[in-house]
Amino acid sequence: MTSDEAIIQVRHLTVHYGSTCALCDVSLDVAAGSFTLISGPSGCGKSTLALCLSGLVHHIPATRVRGQVRVDGMDPSAHSPAQLASHLGLVFQNPSTQLFNATVSEEVAFAPRNLGLPAEEITARVTFALQATGITHLSQREVRHLSAGEQQLVAIASVLALRPRVLVLDEPTANLDWHSTERLLSTLRRLQREEGLTVVIIEHRLQTIAPLAERAIIMDTGRIVADGQPADVFADKERLTALGLYYPWHQAEHDLKKYISAPRSSPPPSEPLIRLQGLEAGYGRRRVLHNIDLALYPGEFVALVGNNGAGKSTLARVLAGILRPRCGKVIWAPALRRLPAGRRVGLLFQNPLHQLVCDRVEDEVSFGPRNYRRNADGGLEDILVAADLSALRHRRPQALSAGQQQRTALAATLALSPHLLILDEPTMGQDWGHLSRLMDFLTHLNDAGQTILLITHDYKLICHYASRIIWLHEGRIMGDGTAVKSDSGERPPSCQTHASLFANTKAQSEGQP
Amino acid sequence: MRSWPGPGSHLIFLMWVLCLTAILPAGQMLPLLITVLLFGLLNGGRGLSPLRRARFWIMILSIIAISPWILGQADEAWGPWRLSRQGLFMGLEMALRAICLLLAFSVSVRSLSPGEMVRLFEGVGLKGLGFALGVALNLLTTLGATIEAAYHTIRLRGGHRRPWLALKLLLITTIANALRYGDDVVKAASARGFDPGVQHPQPPLFRRADGVFALSLVAVAGVLLLHPW
Amino acid sequence: MIKEKTAGLARYTVRDWVYVAVFGALWGAAELTLGSYLHVLFPPLADTFVIGLIMAGLGSILLLVGRCFVPRAGAVLMMGIITAVLKAFSLGGIVIGPIVAILAESLLIEIALLLTRQPVRWHFALAGSLAVSWNFFHKFIMMRLLFGKGIEAVYLKMIQDGSRVLHLDVRYSLLILLILFLVRVAVGALCGWLAWDLGSAVQRRLAPAAAPEE
Numbered sequence: 001m002t003s004d005e006a007i008i009q010v011r012h013l014t015v016h017y018g019s020t021c022a023l024c025d026v027s028l029d030v031a032a033g034s035f036t037l038i039s040g041p042s043g044c045g046k047s048t049l050a051l052c053l054s055g056l057v058h059h060i061p062a063t064r065v066r067g068q069v070r071v072d073g074m075d076p077s078a079h080s081p082a083q084l085a086s087h088l089g090l091v092f093q094n095p096s097t098q099l100f101n102a103t104v105s106e107e108v109a110f111a112p113r114n115l116g117l118p119a120e121e122i123t124a125r126v127t128f129a130l131q132a133t134g135i136t137h138l139s140q141r142e143v144r145h146l147s148a149g150e151q152q153l154v155a156i157a158s159v160l161a162l163r164p165r166v167l168v169l170d171e172p173t174a175n176l177d178w179h180s181t182e183r184l185l186s187t188l189r190r191l192q193r194e195e196g197l198t199v200v201i202i203e204h205r206l207q208t209i210a211p212l213a214e215r216a217i218i219m220d221t222g223r224i225v226a227d228g229q230p231a232d233v234f235a236d237k238e239r240l241t242a243l244g245l246y247y248p249w250h251q252a253e254h255d256l257k258k259y260i261s262a263p264r265s266s267p268p269p270s271e272p273l274i275r276l277q278g279l280e281a282g283y284g285r286r287r288v289l290h291n292i293d294l295a296l297y298p299g300e301f302v303a304l305v306g307n308n309g310a311g312k313s314t315l316a317r318v319l320a321g322i323l324r325p326r327c328g329k330v331i332w333a334p335a336l337r338r339l340p341a342g343r344r345v346g347l348l349f350q351n352p353l354h355q356l357v358c359d360r361v362e363d364e365v366s367f368g369p370r371n372y373r374r375n376a377d378g379g380l381e382d383i384l385v386a387a388d389l390s391a392l393r394h395r396r397p398q399a400l401s402a403g404q405q406q407r408t409a410l411a412a413t414l415a416l417s418p419h420l421l422i423l424d425e426p427t428m429g430q431d432w433g434h435l436s437r438l439m440d441f442l443t444h445l446n447d448a449g450q451t452i453l454l455i456t457h458d459y460k461l462i463c464h465y466a467s468r469i470i471w472l473h474e475g476r477i478m479g480d481g482t483a484v485k486s487d488s489g490e491r492p493p494s495c496q497t498h499a500s501l502f503a504n505t506k507a508q509s510e511g512q513p
Numbered sequence: 514m515r516s517w518p519g520p521g522s523h524l525i526f527l528m529w530v531l532c533l534t535a536i537l538p539a540g541q542m543l544p545l546l547i548t549v550l551l552f553g554l555l556n557g558g559r560g561l562s563p564l565r566r567a568r569f570w571i572m573i574l575s576i577i578a579i580s581p582w583i584l585g586q587a588d589e590a591w592g593p594w595r596l597s598r599q600g601l602f603m604g605l606e607m608a609l610r611a612i613c614l615l616l617a618f619s620v621s622v623r624s625l626s627p628g629e630m631v632r633l634f635e636g637v638g639l640k641g642l643g644f645a646l647g648v649a650l651n652l653l654t655t656l657g658a659t660i661e662a663a664y665h666t667i668r669l670r671g672g673h674r675r676p677w678l679a680l681k682l683l684l685i686t687t688i689a690n691a692l693r694y695g696d697d698v699v700k701a702a703s704a705r706g707f708d709p710g711v712q713h714p715q716p717p718l719f720r721r722a723d724g725v726f727a728l729s730l731v732a733v734a735g736v737l738l739l740h741p742w
Numbered sequence: 743m744i745k746e747k748t749a750g751l752a753r754y755t756v757r758d759w760v761y762v763a764v765f766g767a768l769w770g771a772a773e774l775t776l777g778s779y780l781h782v783l784f785p786p787l788a789d790t791f792v793i794g795l796i797m798a799g800l801g802s803i804l805l806l807v808g809r810c811f812v813p814r815a816g817a818v819l820m821m822g823i824i825t826a827v828l829k830a831f832s833l834g835g836i837v838i839g840p841i842v843a844i845l846a847e848s849l850l851i852e853i854a855l856l857l858t859r860q861p862v863r864w865h866f867a868l869a870g871s872l873a874v875s876w877n878f879f880h881k882f883i884m885m886r887l888l889f890g891k892g893i894e895a896v897y898l899k900m901i902q903d904g905s906r907v908l909h910l911d912v913r914y915s916l917l918i919l920l921i922l923f924l925v926r927v928a929v930g931a932l933c934g935w936l937a938w939d940l941g942s943a944v945q946r947r948l949a950p951a952a953a954p955e956e
Binding site for chain 2: 751752753754755756757758759760761762763764765766767768770771772774775803804807811820823824827828830831838887888889890892893895896899900903940943944947948
């Protein structure tokens with residue numbers, strides 16, 4: 001590719017945040033009309049590169065930028081973000097932070113209005129953008145009432161309304177389930193083919209995006225370490241593993257029934273930790289869970305799976321005692337009934353940042369034991385060592401990496417020795433390297449007897465870790481059984497599967513479609 | 514945006530009702546209330562929702578019930594009690610005035626969509642405030658989730674046993690997380706070319722239909738003032 | 743024709759407006775959740791004192807902390823307008839009383855902070871006490887606005903009859919009212935004082951981590 005054909009040109013780009021080098025002498029060209037995937041472990045500089053392309057990096061305090069960037073012939077350092085917006089559109093991870101208006105049509109018109117375009121031109125661009133993203137039917141809906149996937153499509157449409165030639169997306173599927181991800185990616189593919197858009201997508205989730213990409217770039221510690229066709233780049237499994245990236249060579253099965261084998265022929269010999277009988281729960285007038293009958297036994301590692309809106313988080317809240325059921329029973333084992341809710345259940349929310357409330361890691365971990373007047377100092381060291389946080393004990397939890405934050409929140413939860421540990425979608429914002437370390441830690445806990453309920457729509461977690469899978473759909477349990485183990489008795493390998501790994505499905509009879 | 518009644522008409526109507534409740538004699542409150550109800554029905558009835566709320570009627574009926582006992586000279590016997598007819602009429606007048614004001618406010622504001630409210634602010638030169646309102650509306654759900662997560666985290670970890678510390682930590686965590694979201698919003702808005710200091714020509718807030726409506730209201734006011742019921 | 747304005751609110755940056763939105767949304771979220779919950783918890787006649795005091799105090803804290811992050815004239819009033827509009831769009835319809843209270847409190851804080859360019863802790867305490875003291879007058883003013891002059895006679899008669907029934911001098915009623923007023927002033931001052939510390943704590947919590955995650 002010659003410089004003339006490249007719509008993005010980066011030469012010796014170096015970015016420092018304070019004394020930290022976020023990008024170190026990065027050079028690359030991106031061809032017009034191409035579909036490029038940029039990946040790498042958390043903190044490798046992917047998002048910084050996106051900010052450099054859009055010119056936003058120059059608005060971050062204490063930032064030093066050296067090198068040259070040209071996007072569609074424009075130098076981002078010499079133009080305002082408003083001037084660049086009609087050349088490069090940037091879509092971020094969290095749709096709710098990219099929406100500034102009440103309705104979809106107003107949102108899509110926002111950027112053209114900012115440029116002072118005539119009313120007729122604005123209308124034409126809105127129409128184009130809505131049609132290009134396939135959301136014309138949503139034009140009069142209020143954006144705050146849309147699903148995350150729909151909101152992300154609105155964010156893309158609002159950027160497209162400026163008719164940029166380049167679209168950069170920074171982890172756009174992080175908060176989306178599989179269906180929404182597929183829809184978003186097919187939209188991007190269509191935009192690339194039909195509109196000639198240059199697409200640059202930054203993602204951890206290689207499985208769904210890599211087949212669409214024409215080029216893959218892997219970054220690490222601010223540098224490009226691999227660049228080429230996806231098949232070549234992802235063939236180096238050792239490098240991927242070392243970087244904490246996961247690329248399953250076999251397409252994961254998205255039919256949840258296939259992950260569940262026959263239910264147990266008889267319940268475990270121990271008394272259940274908790275039993276739900278005829279449980280119904282919801283919010284306001286909306287009923288989310290319908291007639292749930294479920295028992296969790298000590299020492300189980302259970303995956304609770306289902307699409308967005310199935311009721312997984314609602315069930316977690318009921319188990320944690322923070323949502324009262326409307327009817328039915330929640331029966332704890334007799335020995336646990338007198339314990340406070342936080343000693344019975346440890347609940348890890350989706351975003352670790354939301355549950356880091358103290359200013360130092362050791363304060364965070366000791367907060368719970370101090371409140372309950374347990375031996376805060378004695379257990380603190382053990383937990384910090386187990387969670388690999390000893391060196392970070394005096395650091396601010398909020399200043400740590402996503403993986404370290406996750407471990408801190410987990411350590412703070414485990415400090416109270418809960419009998420049931422619930423993790424609600426722990427994959428958010430995590431690369432596979434961090435996530436696999438977290439999951440290995442959980443496996444170690446489970447081997448020591450900790451009961452774990454993992455809520456996820458990430459199929460590779462199901463493959464690797466759960467011994468029992470409960471499938472929730474529209475508030476009802478559609479399947480409940482054990483994951484099949486290989487003949488050696490080991491956990492199932494990664495999704496390079498054999499057909500024998502998926503036995504016939506026998507879902508619960510009631511409510512099965 | 515719908516053609517009429519738009520934000521301009523709603524603003525005119527609210528000002529009209531506020532002025533008339535201050536200057537109309539007591540006996541003219543009922544026709545004013547009827548006008549308010551008609552305007553509310555013209556807007557699809559959304560603004561008339563206070564009429565379905567128990568608290569609204571408790572407040573109104575309380576004043577009507579208390580007034581005969583407290584106001585005016587007691588001139589009516591009702592069983593063992595002595596009540597004031599004058600007090601009853603004073604109570605009814607106060608109640609009608611309150612209903613007019615509450616419904617006018619509700620009809621004027623509630624009938625506006627969030628987008629029209631944003632336009633209202635932009636129309637009076639407050640572009641940034643209109644933008645901020647849109648951001649706030651869309652962040653409400655996210656902020657609610659962050660508050661909830663922080664609250665339950667603290668509670669599950671026994672924070673309720675040290676309530677003041679728990680409240681302090683809840684506020685700090687919630688505000689800090691909210692501002693982090695805000696920084697993401699700043700990036701996204703900048704990437705879409707938003708600049709609050711640059712004003713582009715906006716569609717006028719008041720249109721011809723609003724002018725006609727204003728004249729109609731002046732005529733109605735004249736009738737109410739000059740021809741008592 | 744693009745017109746560039748350089749005065750007043752047009753000097754606000756994108757970050758300023760977003761932070762105004764954030765604090766307006768925070769107070770709005772608190773009003774919508776905690777406010778509704780408290781109204782269910784406490785009987786209607788108790789709401790002004792207990793619920794009103796709690797929400798006024800919380801609102802003052804949020805506005806004053808917001809002022810730490812948007813140190814511009816008018817910012818607090820803008821936050822209050824945002825919250826009032828969010829309250830107006832809340833489920834259940836318009837509740838004019840809280841909307842007036844929100845606007846009045848934010849205006850009073852704004853006025854108090856106009857006294858100085860660089861507020862210190864005492865200014866926050868003054869602003870807080872002014873804002874929360876509105877809570878004392880709120881019910882009377884709202885009733886006067888809604889029901890007109892006649893409501894004054896109702897209140898006076900209730901005080902007189904109440905004093906007679908309880909065999910108390912009317913002056914004791916005034917004393918009780920004064921105590922209730924001073925309680926609000928004290929609570930407001932305390933909220934302002936705490937807001938100063940909270941603002942510093944939030945700034946420390948947000949102090950660079952030097953870089954975004956990537």
